[in-house]
Amino acid sequence: MPRLLRHELLMFEALREGLGEEMERDPNVCVIGEDVGDYGGSYKVTKGFSEKFGSWRVLDTPIAENSFTGMAIGAAMTGLRPVVEGMNMGFLLLAYNQIANNCGMLHYTSGGQFTIPVVIRGPGGVGRQLGAEHSQRLESYFQSVPGLQMVACSTPYNAKGLMKAAIRCENPVILYEHVLLYNLKEKIPDEEYTCCLEEAEMVRPGTDITILTYSRMRYHVTQAAKTLVDRGYDPEIIDIRSLKPFDMYTIGESVKKTHRVLIVEECMRTGGIGASLRSAIMESFWDELDGPIGCLSSQDVPTPYSGPLEELTVVQPHQIVTAVENLCGKK
């Protein structure tokens, strides 16, 4: 990637850039969601789009997730490429039937006649004291729906790249953004680029242990890594990015190198992404492992409102340090 011409922006601006470029490139791309048009999007991802592309391509819907997600899927069956925005990922639970039964399955049940090139995106994850119902992590709910692809962005660079790739992809893609990462700043290339939807990202190469993470937990891991390096460890950090399907190649190469795995995620302990990833790694790479696969997830509780309690529900850097020390042995 040539690093000559770059510009700095925030994550939500990167998402906006990616979406805007795709809308200019392909007239069939449209955005559908609550307050995406005149309001500019609740996290400003679609700010300015309604003036630029018109109200027929940036559709403000009434508060009816079930039906507007269904509409997006119906429109996708004819060849349009809608991008559905859930104001908060948790609201898309109301559209669960449409996503699970129609979005994921129509390509299969129609014998390949229809494709559903829809992108469903929105902020999820535990924020700053937003309360239980606005702190949902939907990765675990949708991961077993066949036919869906799921990706989680974590930096402005991969946010723009994944957004573009998701729109161009023929499969339905769910793009998980995180409420707390929208103001991350980074320099990204000026020239056009996309990221591969199915690839994981190497954040920090290492030799002692493979730490697999995604979305906001990437930053807790990198923070913990500073402490670990000080204490003499050499962790390899991989941002898995693709939650469905897993990039077993990159993960496998890393496991063969380090022989120890720790998964750090924000999903719930029960039935989360970590649970699936753990069993996938065990199945494929049992012989390479020197010890059990560690998995740090959020607690199986509704996210409380109180600040300190909320902090206890998600994985904190010091817990990551302790886990690595336990898996690798004291140095």
Add this chain to the structure above:
Amino acid sequence: MQGIMESIQTLCSGDHGNEGFMQDDEDEEEENGVGRLTSWAELLGFGLAVFSEAIAPQLQCFCDRTLGFAVGQGGSREAWIKAVAMAMSLVRKAVKKGWVGALAPAARVMSQALSTASEPITLDIPVPFKAHKVETPSVTVETSAQELTNFFKTMFIMRRMEIAADSLYKSKFIRGFCHLYDGQEAVCVGMEAALNDKDCIITAYRDHCTHLGRGGSVLEVFAELMGRKDGCSLGKGGSMHMYNKKGGFYGGNGIVGAQTPLGAGLAFAQKYLKVEGVTLAMYGDGAANQGQLFEAMNISALWNLPVIYVCENNHYGMGTAEWRSAKSPEYYKRGDYIPGLKVDGMDCLAVKQAVKYAKEYALQNGPMVLEMDTYRYHGHSMSDPGSTYRTRDEISGVRQERDPIERIRKLLLSNNIATVAELKTMEKEAKKEVEDALSKAKESPSPDSDELFTHVYRKGYGAKAYGADRKEVVVKLP
């Protein structure tokens, strides 16, 4: 040739109302001073003389037109007799007067014969429409002999298909859920008469006949029901998931009411891509209470989408009668701000008229609701006997008084478009078509094991997934 000669023989022996025909011929002949046929032998001799090489090419033209006419009338024996007798008399005139002179009137007669099939017939719809916030369409509908004959044939094929599916289910060729459409055929057949290929239809799980109406074949339906390779969804969809992209049929949906937002989306795409078409989002009286339907109605009315919500009200949502599930069973009014029409769904012509009207409305003004008052003879599905929540008298009453196929049969007979014998021939042909499709479908194989993993993702994930080595790994099934 053999068949033609037999027909001529019958004609001259006095059967099948040839008296009337000869009467007409006699009048014309009186004008032209041509003699009358008196015996089969005379006719045969004449025919042989006529079929001489001198006028063979011109005669070929007459024969082709005769063939065309007979086929256009349904290809029945009676039609053949009429056509051949007509042709023979014209040929006779041609030979007597010099064929050039008779060519013009012969062509005129032939084209007249051909056009009577598509001549407009005007009929009145017996059961009036009920309207909500809109004018009712006219009860006078224009149709033609050809259209009515097609209605009859198509509905008969659909009926035979559903009855065959019934026995297939009982003999365990079809498993799972099988929802049959018999009794409701007039809705999808009437709709098709008012639509074209730019329009989209999406419906729920009672979709076998709708698939047929949109251009699917009986073979595809049977094969899909039995889970075979030749099915429209390659055997992977089943009874509830039939789709036809070319024909504009978007399924085939299992979850009650989930197809209504999809339908609104199809209409949105039609408006977005500026296609001059409408979407018919069909649902039943049971689905009429789903929240997503009202959400979809709201959005489509807000954005003026060209969608027509068609409620096929067969009065029972599985085992629950409409008065037990809906506070207001007047489904055509449930759109509130969206205008609606209540239509007799057992009358093809009423359905055609209503859909034509609704299509014009939707293209200009946005959504409309059509409630089709119809009835299903079978239970909700094959697992439901259909008699625990309604009486057998009710079912047989509707069958006697309102059956859609019988209604068209009466119209065909009373308007002299077809005779009883011709209708019987049509029925026999339809039965044969369905039986042939069934036997062909039974021979179709099950899908291969690799098909389990195809079409999950567009890129071909699954059977050829990337393994840990990034090489293509073919998954071997146990």
